[in-house]
Amino acid sequence: MELTPARPGTWAKRNILPVLGAGLFLWSAAPARGAGTGQNVERQFKITGRPVVVIHNVANGRIDVKSWKNSEVDVVGTQSSNKVGFDIEQAGDRIDVTATILDPAAQPLELEADLQLTVPEETELQLKTETGLIYVEQVMGDMKLESYAGDVHLKEVSGYIIVKTTGGSLICTQCAGKLDFSSIGGNAQILQPQLNNVNLMTTTGNILFDGDFIRTGLYSMKSGKGLVEVRFSSTDSFDLKAQTATGTVDNQASAFLKPDSHGVKHIASKFTHGLFGTVGMGLAKVELSSYSGTIRIMKRD
Amino acid sequence: MQCKDIELVLEQEGLEPLPEDARAHLAECRDCRNYIADLTSLVDAAKKLPSEITPPDRVWISLRAQLEAEGIIRTPAEIVPAESASWWQSISAFFRNRVLATAMVGILIAAAAVFQIRSDRATSALDARKSVETPRPQALQEVPSGEFAGTAQALKDQEPLATGMILASTSPVDASLRDNLKKVNEFIADCERHLKEQPQDELTREYLSAAYQQKAELLSAMIERGRSMN
Numbered sequence: 001m002e003l004t005p006a007r008p009g010t011w012a013k014r015n016i017l018p019v020l021g022a023g024l025f026l027w028s029a030a031p032a033r034g035a036g037t038g039q040n041v042e043r044q045f046k047i048t049g050r051p052v053v054v055i056h057n058v059a060n061g062r063i064d065v066k067s068w069k070n071s072e073v074d075v076v077g078t079q080s081s082n083k084v085g086f087d088i089e090q091a092g093d094r095i096d097v098t099a100t101i102l103d104p105a106a107q108p109l110e111l112e113a114d115l116q117l118t119v120p121e122e123t124e125l126q127l128k129t130e131t132g133l134i135y136v137e138q139v140m141g142d143m144k145l146e147s148y149a150g151d152v153h154l155k156e157v158s159g160y161i162i163v164k165t166t167g168g169s170l171i172c173t174q175c176a177g178k179l180d181f182s183s184i185g186g187n188a189q190i191l192q193p194q195l196n197n198v199n200l201m202t203t204t205g206n207i208l209f210d211g212d213f214i215r216t217g218l219y220s221m222k223s224g225k226g227l228v229e230v231r232f233s234s235t236d237s238f239d240l241k242a243q244t245a246t247g248t249v250d251n252q253a254s255a256f257l258k259p260d261s262h263g264v265k266h267i268a269s270k271f272t273h274g275l276f277g278t279v280g281m282g283l284a285k286v287e288l289s290s291y292s293g294t295i296r297i298m299k300r301d
Numbered sequence: 302m303q304c305k306d307i308e309l310v311l312e313q314e315g316l317e318p319l320p321e322d323a324r325a326h327l328a329e330c331r332d333c334r335n336y337i338a339d340l341t342s343l344v345d346a347a348k349k350l351p352s353e354i355t356p357p358d359r360v361w362i363s364l365r366a367q368l369e370a371e372g373i374i375r376t377p378a379e380i381v382p383a384e385s386a387s388w389w390q391s392i393s394a395f396f397r398n399r400v401l402a403t404a405m406v407g408i409l410i411a412a413a414a415v416f417q418i419r420s421d422r423a424t425s426a427l428d429a430r431k432s433v434e435t436p437r438p439q440a441l442q443e444v445p446s447g448e449f450a451g452t453a454q455a456l457k458d459q460e461p462l463a464t465g466m467i468l469a470s471t472s473p474v475d476a477s478l479r480d481n482l483k484k485v486n487e488f489i490a491d492c493e494r495h496l497k498e499q500p501q502d503e504l505t506r507e508y509l510s511a512a513y514q515q516k517a518e519l520l521s522a523m524i525e526r527g528r529s530m531n
Binding site for chain 1: 484485488502504512526
């Protein structure tokens with residue numbers, strides 16, 4: 001039997017029609033799905049002084065905080081289903097936002113609640129979430145940020161910053177002021193800081209400090225099992241004390257590290273591997289320690 | 302009226318309104334004016350503070366541990382049971398309330414941790430002397446029972462309750478909490494092994510102490526989370 005090819009026009013119509021049909025179906029279904037699950041809540045609050053924003057996100061979700069010049073706090077909440085809700089209230093200059101689970105039997109995917117806040121530049125923050133990123137940018141003021149499993153990213157923030165996580169990591173870029181970080185499994189990366197007081201403690205995570213040590217600043221970085229790495233510049237001035245119980249000290253800056261210039265003779269405990277020295281005039285104080293990890297000291301290019 | 306009288310007036314009558322003779326003294330006394338100005342600014346600042354927020358249990362646990370470690374407060378004495386009920390009935394009645402039970406267990410953990418750390422410090426000097434005088438195998442035998450034993454036991458007792466409360470959960474948060482509990486347990490075991498071999502290693506002792514504190518906070522967080530889910 002001889003096969004005759006179908007005409008090009010017929011072939012095209014037969015193949016495009018189902019695709020168009022499917023596309024039409026999806027297009028008509030999309031708005032209904034959006035209305036049923038993704039819901040937004042937006043509120044604005046006028047404030048008179050420096051506001052305090054308290055967020056407790058018991059659902060899973062991301063918290064974004066950015067600043068503007070207005071004397072207002074803008075809160076936008078997005079929830080993935082009606083099984084989670086937002087309680088937002090103002091008391092003077094304090095704004096409280098709580099994401100609450102309305103149906104305890106809901107699946108994790110139905111319990112996602114993201115929050116986007118725009119706040120005055122000078123604002124105090126108390127944010128607490130269980131999982132999901134906490135992101136804060138260009139805010140000046142004391143802040144306490146807590147998370148079980150979520151990461152915390154800070155950019156150009158200043159004040160007394162307290163970050164506490166169970167497994168989440170911290171990335172702090174161009175932060176200023178005082179920083180306390182504690183975690184069990186989280187890492188900490190401090191990049192281009194202007195911090196004059198730093199306390200970092202993690203049990204199994206790694207620590208990276210890449211930036212300048214401010215004169216008269218105090219810096220303490222401890223990791224139980226992880227790597228503690230410090231990258232300094234040749235213009236820095238600090239006294240260094242590095243100790244590990246069973247780990248190693250990797251000194252890649254021996255050319256810059258001199259014996260202590262203040263006449264204090266340091267002797268490492270016989271149970272630890274230690275390194276003591278001074279860079280420049282030794283004006284800041286840097287203490288690094290690890291139980292079983294590596295401590296690496298190096299100069300930035 | 303003199304400066305000390307101003308203090309008395311403030312203590313008894315507050316900042317406003319001040320009596321005539323007090324105002325007359327203030328007009329002449331710069332120190333008292335500064336004192337009043339300081340007090341006024343303190344009161345103003347206090348008025349601007351946000352209203353109280355109920356902190357989670359683990360805050361109290363940490364706070365208590367810190368206060369006890371600094372010797373500011375002491376562990377409460379044993380509770381004397383009421384005559385009408387046996388001591389066991391009293392305790393079991395108390396523990397029927399889950400919130401109170403959680404808080405009580407948390408306080409016990411903190412108290413045990415503080416007691417243990419104190420006794421460790423007290424015995425470390427003794428251990429140091431002993432280790433010089435005695436061969437190493439004997440030192441190995443003396444250390445284990447004392448090293449953070451009370452803290453370890455209190456946390457061990459608490460662990461099944463905490464893990465049990467989130468056992469059935471499949472959420473990523475609970476998985477992360479369980480994973481981190483495993484990590485901290487492994488770290489504690491590692492530090493304890495090392496301390497048995499090197500009892501005078503202060504750095505390891507510091508890490509172990511911090512790890513126990515983290516574990517206490519983690520268990521408290523697990524209980525708190527489990528309670529909020531159930």
